[in-house]
Amino acid sequence: MLFLGLLLAALGGVAVAVFLTVRGLRAVVRRSERSRPGSWLRAVTLLAGAGAVAMYAWGLLHVGFAVMQAEDGGAGSFPLQPCREAGPQVASRVDGYAVSYLPLRFECRLSDGGTYVTSSVPGYVNPVVAALGLITATSGILGSTTARRAHPPVA
Template sequence: MSIMLFLGLLLAALAGAVIATVLTVRGFRAMLRNSERSGRVRTAALLVGAGAVALYAWGLLHLGYAVMQAEDGGAGSAPVGPCRQAGPQVASRVVDYDISFLPLHFECRLSGGGTYVTSSVPGYVNPGTAGLGLVAATCGVLATTTARRARQAVT
């Protein structure tokens, strides 16, 4: 792992913030334009989707901070900073770390095998992102179906 990983996580979080902003603006524009049912559901899909992306970006920032702490090579850098949460007995056995993007987490690898996940990424990020993402996808499907039915009824 390196500083490039930290920078990649930071850029991904910034991209997520931009995408969430674009979805939010599109959602509010759709809210102002549409009064029919499919428009309201599409608005909900855009706004809830923006929330999911923003929450995931928030988790990426936390993950990036944990990587930055892990890569700090100064005095007191062993064991890896985020892995110290488990206490000195377990932390003294940490040999490396790994990260995961789905679900977001920072994982410490132990000598002799075994791993444990730290609390570097807040516990609400993964379930919140999944829940909001499912709601956004459901609303998107409903909006598409409703709009398609409305077009078929007109013809």
């Protein structure tokens, strides 16, 4: 059931990323948008946000695939497929798994209480999401400040 939730979240993320991309490209192309103060910052905010959401959705697909493999029963289902990369000695002590959403990762729980992170999520996903998220927040704040300065409130 977790797999289905992750898959739906990833599909929702793709839809949001497409929406933000279209809005960002529209902000770049429209002349009426370009003449407004801070419009290029708005476009950067929308496009960087789209990239962050798309990359997070990509990571969710990887976590979903690892969950699907972990929940797959039958012959060869122990130790959990994603947890086998640590070697047979460590993998034989695996008694479950956990999913972390921030940072995005798949963790194998050991019988002695420890955990270790698998390479199910590519190493570039979390840093790219963080960088694009930071760019989104920074350009959003700067764009909002620039727009406010151009049109001060009337008292």
